[in-house]
Amino acid sequence: MERSLKEHFEQTLQEVSIDCAIFGFHAGELKILLLRWKGTDGWSLPGGRIYKEESTDDAANRILKERTGLTDIFLQQYYTFGNANRLTHLSKQDLMELLELALGKDYFHDKINRRVVSIGYFALVEFDQVQATADWYTDEFRWWEIPDVPKLLFDHNEMVVRALHALRQQIRNQPVGYNLLPEKFTMPELQRLYETILDKQFDRRNFQKLLVSYDILEKLDEKRTGGANKSPFLYRFNKSKYEKAMIDGVSFAM
Amino acid sequence: MERSLKEHFEQTLQEVSIDCAIFGFHAGELKILLLRWKGTDGWSLPGGRIYKEESTDDAANRILKERTGLTDIFLQQYYTFGNANRLTHLSKQDLMELLELALGKDYFHDKINRRVVSIGYFALVEFDQVQATADWYTDEFRWWEIPDVPKLLFDHNEMVVRALHALRQQIRNQPVGYNLLPEKFTMPELQRLYETILDKQFDRRNFQKLLVSYDILEKLDEKRTGGANKSPFLYRFNKSKYEKAMIDGVSFAM
Numbered sequence: 001m002e003r004s005l006k007e008h009f010e011q012t013l014q015e016v017s018i019d020c021a022i023f024g025f026h027a028g029e030l031k032i033l034l035l036r037w038k039g040t041d042g043w044s045l046p047g048g049r050i051y052k053e054e055s056t057d058d059a060a061n062r063i064l065k066e067r068t069g070l071t072d073i074f075l076q077q078y079y080t081f082g083n084a085n086r087l088t089h090l091s092k093q094d095l096m097e098l099l100e101l102a103l104g105k106d107y108f109h110d111k112i113n114r115r116v117v118s119i120g121y122f123a124l125v126e127f128d129q130v131q132a133t134a135d136w137y138t139d140e141f142r143w144w145e146i147p148d149v150p151k152l153l154f155d156h157n158e159m160v161v162r163a164l165h166a167l168r169q170q171i172r173n174q175p176v177g178y179n180l181l182p183e184k185f186t187m188p189e190l191q192r193l194y195e196t197i198l199d200k201q202f203d204r205r206n207f208q209k210l211l212v213s214y215d216i217l218e219k220l221d222e223k224r225t226g227g228a229n230k231s232p233f234l235y236r237f238n239k240s241k242y243e244k245a246m247i248d249g250v251s252f253a254m
Numbered sequence: 255m256e257r258s259l260k261e262h263f264e265q266t267l268q269e270v271s272i273d274c275a276i277f278g279f280h281a282g283e284l285k286i287l288l289l290r291w292k293g294t295d296g297w298s299l300p301g302g303r304i305y306k307e308e309s310t311d312d313a314a315n316r317i318l319k320e321r322t323g324l325t326d327i328f329l330q331q332y333y334t335f336g337n338a339n340r341l342t343h344l345s346k347q348d349l350m351e352l353l354e355l356a357l358g359k360d361y362f363h364d365k366i367n368r369r370v371v372s373i374g375y376f377a378l379v380e381f382d383q384v385q386a387t388a389d390w391y392t393d394e395f396r397w398w399e400i401p402d403v404p405k406l407l408f409d410h411n412e413m414v415v416r417a418l419h420a421l422r423q424q425i426r427n428q429p430v431g432y433n434l435l436p437e438k439f440t441m442p443e444l445q446r447l448y449e450t451i452l453d454k455q456f457d458r459r460n461f462q463k464l465l466v467s468y469d470i471l472e473k474l475d476e477k478r479t480g481g482a483n484k485s486p487f488l489y490r491f492n493k494s495k496y497e498k499a500m501i502d503g504v505s506f507a508m
Contacts, residue, residue, distance in 0.1 A: 013269050013369065013371070014269065015267050015268065015269040015270055016269055016270055016336075016371050050336070050371075052338075052369050053338050053369075054338055055336055055337045055338050056334065056336025056337075056371060057336065059336075077333065077334060079331065080310065080331060080334040080373050082270075082304070082309055082310025082311065082313075082373065083309045083310075084306075084307050084308055084309050115267065115306050115307075117267070117270050117304075117310060117371075117373070119334050119336065119371070169427065172427065172503070172505065173423065173426065173427070249426070251426065251505045251506070251507030252505070253505030253507050
C-alpha cells in the first residue's frame with residue numbers, strides 16, 4: 001500500500017480536494033453518512049484527492065466509490081470551501097498524529113498544513129438501499145441523524161450545514177422523491193418526505209394542492225389498505241413529466 | 255512590474271483560480287462585464303489568483319478590485335469549474351502567445367498548460383453607477399448584452415451560462431432590486447427588472463399580487479406623474495423586511 005499511496009499523492013492535485021455529503025432518507029428519517037478515521041475518534045465526511053487528468057465530477061464519484069463502496073449516486077457540487085485556515089483548528093502536531101494513525105506513513109509530513117481548497121458535493125439517497133463499506137483508512141461508517149452529528153474534523157461541520165442548506169434549496173426548486181419512495185406511494189408519504197427534509201410541518205390540503213399543481217403525479221385507481229386510518233389513494237410519478245420538471249424547475253412555496 | 259509579477263505567481267496558489275461574472279442592470283438592460291487581454295482579440299471574464307494566506311472570498315473581491323477598479327460589490331460563489339481540459343481548447347503555443355502579449359514575460363512558460371480549477375463568483379450591480387478601469391494587462395473593458403457575448407477564452411462561455419443560471423435561480427429565491435432601482439419606483443419598473451433578468455414576460459396583475467405577498471414593499475401615497483399613461487403609484491422597499499426576506503427566502507413562482 002505504501003507505494004500506491006505515495007504515487008497517489010504524487011499524481012493528484014495538491015491544493016484542491018473533494019468532500020462528499022451523502023444524505024440518506026428512509027421511512028421518514030434523514031441522516032448523513034460519516035466515517036471515523038482509522039485508530040482515531042475523528043469523524044469526517046468521505047473525501048479525497050483529484051487526479052491531474054480527471055474532472056472534479058469524475059473525481060467526486062471515484063472518491064465516493066473508493067471510500068464507501070457507493071456507486072451510481074448522483075452527486076452535485078454545492079459549494080467550494082476556501083477559508084485560508086480551514087485545516088488549522090487542529091494543531092500541526094494533532095494533524096500529523098491523525099494522518100499517521102490513519103495512513104501509517106510519515107513521508108508527507110513536510111507537506112501537511114498546506115493550503116487546500118475543498119469542493120463540496122452532495123447527494124440524497126435511499127439509505128436502506130445502499131451499503132457503505134469502509135476503506136483501508138476508515139475504521140467505521142455510520143449514518144447519523146442530523147441533530148446528532150458530532151464535532152467533525154477540519155471544517156466539516158460547516159460543510160454539513162451548507163450541504164443541508166443546498167439540499168433544502170434544491171427541494172424548493174426541483175421535484176424530489178423519485179428514488180426515495182416506493183413506486184406507488186400515498187400523499188401522506190410524499191408529504192412526510194418533504195417535511196423530513198425541510199424539518200417543517202405543512203398543511204395537508206395546501207401540500208396536496210401544490211404538489212398536484214406540478215403536474216408530475218398520476219393518481220391511481222388504487223388505495224393503500226390495511227392502515228388504521230381511512231385508506232388513502234396511491235400515486236406514482238409520471239417519469240417524463242418528472243424529468244421535465246427537474247430541468248424546468250418547480251417552486252415549492254410553503 | 256516584472257519583480258512583483260514574479261512574486262505574485264510565487265505567492266499564489268497554482269492549481270486554483272477565481273473568475274468573476276459581473277452582471278449589470280440599468281434601465282431595463284442586462285449586461286455582463288468582459289475584458290480584452292492586452293494586445294489580443296481575446297475576451298474573458300475578470301479573473302486572477304489566490305494568495306496562500308487569503309480566503310477565496312477575500313481573493314475574489316481583491317481580484318475584482320485590482321482588475322476592474324470595482325469595489326463594494328457583493329460577490330457570491332456559484333460554481334467551481336473543474337474539467338480537466340478547461341484550458342486546452344487553446345493550443346499550448348496560442349496560450350503562450352496570449353500570456354506573452356498580455357503579461358510581456360516568459361518566465362512561467364514551463365508552468366503553463368497546467369491543471370487549474372477555477373472558482374466562479376457572480377454579482378449583479380447597477381452598471382450606470384460603476385466605472386470599470388482596465389489594469390495593466392487589459393486593453394479594454396466593455397459591458398456586453400448577454401446575447402452578444404462573443405466566443406470567450408478558455409471555458410468562460412460556460413461560466414457565463416452557469417452564472418446567468420445562478421442569477422436567475424437566485425431571483426427565484428431571494429428578493430432583488432434594492433440596489434438596482436431608485437429609492438422610489440413603480441410596480442412596472444420592478445416588473446421590468448424581473449422580466450429583464452429572467453428574460454420572460456409576466457402578467458401585470460399576477461406579478462403585483464405575488465410581489466405584494468412578499469411583504470417587503472411599502473406603497474407610498476405618491477404617484478409617478480408626467481408619463482403618457484395613467485400615473486402609477488410609487489413604492490419603496492422596507493429595508494428590514496427586505497433583509498429578512500433575503501435570509502428567509504421567497505419563492506418567485508411565475
